[in-house]
Amino acid sequence: MRLAIVLHDRAEWREHLLPMAFTRPVGDFRLGVLTLQQKWQLSLDAPVSFYTEPYLQDKYRGHADAEEYLVLRANICPTAELVESLRGLAEESLLEKDGNWIAYRVKNWTTEPDRSALNVCNFEGEVPCLRFLEDIFLQNASQIVFDYDLLTQGQPSAQLHDSNTIIGDKLFVGDNIQAYGCTFNTLDGPIYIANNAQLEQGCHLRGPIAIGEGARVKMGAKLYPNVSIGPKSTVSGEVNNTVMWANSAKGHDGYLGCAVIGEGCNIGAGTSNSNLLNNWKTIKLYDYKFNNWRKTNRYKVGVFMGDFAMCGINSSISTGAVIGVGVQVATSNIIPKFVRDFSWLTDAKHETYVWNKFENMLKERAIVIKEPLEEKDLRILWEVFCLTRRDEFSQA
Secondary structure: OOEEEEEEOOOHHHHHHOOOOOOOOHHHOEOOOOEHHHHHHHHHOOOEEEEOOHHHOOOOOOOOOOOEEEEEEOOEOOOHHHHHHHHOOOOOEEEEEOOEEEEEEEOOOOOOOOHHHOEEEEOOOOOOEOOOOHHHHHOHHHHHHHHHHHHHOOOOOOOOOOOOEEEOOOEEEOOOOEEOOOEEEOOOOOEEEOOOOEEOOOOEEEOOEEEOOOOEEOOOOEEOOOEEEOOOOEEOOEEEEEEEOOOOEEOOOOEEEEEEEOOOOEEOOOOEEOOEOOOOOOOEEEEOOOOEEEEOOOOEOOEEEOOOOEEOOOOEEOOOEEEOOOOEEEOOOOEOOEEOOOEEEEOOOEEEOOHHHHHHHHHHHHHHHOOOOOHHHHHHHHHHHHHHOHHHHHHO
16 A cells, blocks of 8 residues: 555543543544545545544554555545545645644654654635534535535536426436426525435425435424434434434434534434523533533534433433533433433433443344444443543442
8 A cells, every 4th residue: 555544533622522422533534525534535545544532443443554644634625626635745844823733744653753854834814624513514615515526526416306496506416316396596605405315395495405315304304504413313393404314213303513413423303402501601511521501602503412422302412512422411401501421311310321221222223224343333432431430439
């Protein structure tokens, strides 16, 4: 292998991106249409691997032997200008912006760049970056545009049934799409619909929007700009400024906005989240790295749900809420602004979700959705359970 690209996130900054980064490297985050790994692989035409937390490396492979390594900070989002600079980055060089490294290209693998030994190049363009959770939905619209251009260049779009209304000319339709009686407005941004997606009658979409492979948009859904729905996910109701990863479901009416929903989540019928405070103050968000509240300096921030988090019917979710991995919530009260990973929260009790019960739930779920439960995924979730509940183990 001549060149290997490595997405590097074994760093303290990744803690700002928990709980989303508990179960995957940052380089596997999906925003726009593709994951960051997929974007870089297609843009730079080279295999991409990960340098991430040790417990994730069994599933997310590390670097292979190569003649050269191009190491990228994993939370950087690609732009056309940045891709061009990386293609031209010379051997034994470091690309940086404002004193922070973006990438380095070396012959011998090293986990950190040695600035004194490398040719330092300054990048003058924009460097979109996922520093905090809210950056995932804030960067999503521009990444939909980037991915649309990347994926559609020279590719013919399939045609939709005549019962649909198409406004504008930035619509790309994959193969085997079912869509009848829907509206697609691309005047403000493109709409990308991947293969095997299903859009039921009466759906209204206003781009930029990305619908993943095998996803389902249910009858009457209203999808506003800056929405990405991951592969095999289901969505209904009203959705705005939201990124939903794979195999999750918001299958009924209710509002979801300024949100990031992990993989395998379920949002009960009638659930809505708040993304604006009644006093019109800026929003604070729980930050795992600080173990405290962080000022976002933003007026609109919704909810962030880690993988396999689920909330019951008619749930009301607070403004700027962080719900951890593996959480089960079924309460008539407003869901708190922070729900710790592997919590079982009802009106009657708030306790730890017992691991055996959580594992059995995943096995039942795998049977219902007819997808295997991988042992590697279970090991990652067990590691996260231990990391987030270590205080209970120490008291046992």
